[in-house]
Amino acid sequence: MKSYDVAILGAGPAGLSAAIYSARYGLDTIVISRDIGGSANLAHQIENYPGYLGSGMELMQKFFKQAENVGAEFLNDDLINIKKKAGCFEIVTTGRKICSKSIIIALGTQRRKLNISGEDKFLGKGVSYCATCDGNFFKNKTVAVIGGGNSACKAVLLLSGIAKQVYLIHRGEIEKCEMVYRNKIKEKNNIHILNNTIPLEIGGKNSVSELLVDRGGKNLPKEERIKLEGVFIEIGGLPVSDIAKMLKIKIDKEGYLVVNNEMKTSINGVFAAGDVIKSKLKQVVVAASQGATAAKSAYDYLQK
């Protein structure tokens, strides 16, 4: 069974940055992930990673090549189990069993679901969690984006250039997205903002044909049917913390892994970075910084 100094779980901005730093520290480093780039791949255009302008996927490929060039190994497997043994963490993947002296968890988030009727039934048939991936299927059609944060606003802007009409549907009064997106949204005449609106049901036969919403908010129900072909759900993510359960790492009530300033979890030798921990700002540069810090902490841990 091959042994490593550091096993990094996940290959988004945090995991790849941790890999660059860990390999540069001279540590035997393996990154275990089914994909390269994580949710940053879904960013059509990144304008706020300092020093870079381009697609999320292209940026993630740069991170990846940099990590590979300094000697990080990549294993394209799913994780099955992880156990603390004497002297190492035993990791079982779909294809291998390895041993690592330390672990950096950078598994990010999985998309949060609305949990309304029709959501599962029409997945891939009009329901999508990724405007960048699926937007082009909705040329000249009518779509709705559900959500009020940056990812919803970015999705709306992207779709407004493809679809005929785009609804932005959210529960609250104020959009939580950045001013720069709000200003751009105002300039488009095919975006319709529906405040205080709660999605109730996604309807259709073989594919989505309508969205039932409550336009009166919680206090004054007023149902309305919107005719459309696509529903994009952009209501954020839930931290992927199954691993935390396997290792009995402390998590908070929202499911985020609890770390200190040095990215140490409650288990000695296990660190975490990126969207799997709670941060004031969910941005590529923040995740990359946390990944670098986690690698430094793993390095310090291994010197002892």
Add this chain to the structure above:
Amino acid sequence: MKSYDVAILGAGPAGLSAAIYSARYGLDTIVISRDIGGSANLAHQIENYPGYLGSGMELMQKFFKQAENVGAEFLNDDLINIKKKAGCFEIVTTGRKICSKSIIIALGTQRRKLNISGEDKFLGKGVSYCATCDGNFFKNKTVAVIGGGNSACKAVLLLSGIAKQVYLIHRGEIEKCEMVYRNKIKEKNNIHILNNTIPLEIGGKNSVSELLVDRGGKNLPKEERIKLEGVFIEIGGLPVSDIAKMLKIKIDKEGYLVVNNEMKTSINGVFAAGDVIKSKLKQVVVAASQGATAAKSAYDYLQK
């Protein structure tokens, strides 16, 4: 007197990243700095800013242009005074007087001095604090680098390609620099490492001609004279915290500004990021992340 939402003091990685984020949040943003790039400019080659490979100066120009493109204003002045007034901070520079509702301090560090005889006298005449800037003056000469951290190791490697002989002089047993640098140093046959060695005096007539050192360490003094033409002092930096004194911001015993996780200082409306605060890892990506977070905190502060 012109009024801003955010005044950013300093234009290194933290200040520029804060400017990108602050301007993108739609805040009236001014960056006050004599230079663009700060100490990151001195990095000959940056290999560990994820997604980038190239010189520090080039990376900082990318940060700068990105900040300018999103609307941050730049003021190329020195700071003279800063005072908290009703409703705003009044900032006096060499050329202007402005008012800002919030402040982000990103002034970084100034080089730490050895405080030995000859250090001031021979500054620019063989004594340097920047191998990237002054290395080329020492072609085929003998030089020493004093220090044991990453900046010292990087300086030694850079100089080994220019000078004939390079001494790496440090007080301790173990170098604190990254494995990748230590391995490269081992491969060079014109680098001589002097452990447990304390520099005592820099000597010469019109320019540096020798360095007096104690090779025995503290317990067993053993003086030795090294004939050389250049002495590069790379022993880290001291946080620039004069501003903190003007605003009565809490600093720690080493002079670093004290902030919480959201980059808030002890004074309401004043935030700090980068080398002026204490971090586990002093890296461009960490400073950039802190700058982004400080901008978000300033934005949240201004919404109230």
